[in-house]
Amino acid sequence: MSATAAYTDPRTRCDRTLAWGRLAAHHADAGQGFDLRAAFDGPQAAARVAHFSQQAPHVFADLSKNLIDESTEALLLELARECGVEAYRDAMFAGAPINHTEQRAAMHWLLRAPAIGEGGAPAAPFVAQALREVHATLDSMLALAEQVRADGAITDVVNIGIGGSDLGPSMAVKALDDLRPEGKRLHFISNVDGMELGSLLATLRPGSTLFLIASKTFTTLETMTNARAARAWFLAQGGSEKALARHFWALTTNLQAAAEFGIETTLGFWDWVGGRYSLWSAIGLPIAIAIGAEGFRQLLAGAHAMDRHFCTAPLARNLPVRLALLDVWYRNFHGFASRCVAPYSHGLRRLPAYLQQLEMESNGKGVDAAGEPLPYATAPVVWGEPGTNGQHAFFQMIHQGPDVIPVEFIALRRPGRDLPDQHARLVANALAQAKALMRGRGSPDNPHRAFPGNRPSTFLLLDALTPEALGALIALYEHRVFTCGAIWGINSFDQWGVELGKVVAQGLEPRLASGDTGGLDASTASLLQQLA
């Protein structure tokens, strides 16, 4: 099947399944009153933990502190089956154009598939051809990464990109910082606020700086504004037009626009790679510079191991599916509107920001694949900060506020760097928070000091923050988001909701200079006058 071939969505929308009604009845009956503390009292607790724990590639998960029992889980699995999650997953992995509103496949998984002849599964000709191109580009990218790593004259690499062309690479480079060669600094510039680029440029020298202009479209306002400002700075500092070609590289699908910008070294990718799924592609060059070719291949291998798990594990032991079913249970039946991600790992401090785009840009949709308005909620608000910092900021609300907010703890068995006692203190706090949320604490004499308990959490554990483990963790989230989108019957791969604001901004910008408020609403007109 080619990406443009006719394609029939194999899904049934969740609210049109039998399981949906049965889940609603189950929630009204037993589900909403589920008591975690009771589930952990008595001899059945060990069996509960065994049942709701599992080892997936590089990620161990304990789901037992969630508001769910085996009867709820059985109904949720029935929902996944009735919705056609498996057929839809197989369609994505066959290269079908499941991103139908943009007539594209969603083949980010192909970016981490082994080359043909290296154990890859047989694929349709369109997919096999794409895989050959993927490996050719990967080889070129890794060669360039090694070249930069070996080039002592380049001390600073500046990635200019936004959204998916920033969040994934920036998160991964921070996570794997221990592998970064000494003397090589990586910077990420995304905002069009000149404070960000301006402050960085003040610290750089043009001759020792490499700019990577990362943009799938090479038209994004923020990125192109920053790229032009960086180029102007480079020339103003005495850099020549000739030198510019050595110091500005492009990572993009728009080869022509990159050439028009004056860039000679361009790494391409394909329209079937969504921006928020692109860190595995040429957009990952800063990661490869930071961790080396071998490290980048390990990142891909970890993600591929999770792809295989997602494709082959039965739904009941399929970690992305189990996490997605919890998301649906909480969002659509309990009505929980947000989820907190708390990595107890300094390296993973940008994971919540990365997940905000992955989950909310993918699944923040209000119509189904046919364009029908949805009568149920989709993506929750995803937010968070690393532990233990979050404990001293917003955990108060998670423990005692009236809203229930499921928490996702992520911890490492082995620290990257350990100062005496620090890792034990860090993970003890993660365990303690999960336990305290579940158990709560009575305080008959002082209601201010009472903890209601019965607050759900998931605990994810990685052996260490290695490239493989990070790759597997990210792919786990990608497939979880996919599974939620499959159940909700939406297209998780477009993002039309970001268009309107961009168009309105284009109309307003000239008015800031002219002061023209004609035809504007009273509030916008008043603010524009304040700013003029």
Ligand SMILES: O=P(O)(O)OC[C@H]1O[C@](O)(CO)[C@@H](O)[C@@H]1O
């Ligand atoms: O890589 P580009 O084309 O500059 O786009 C950047 C980001 O802008 C968006 O299109 C919308 O915010 C994202 O989906 C994308 O990751």
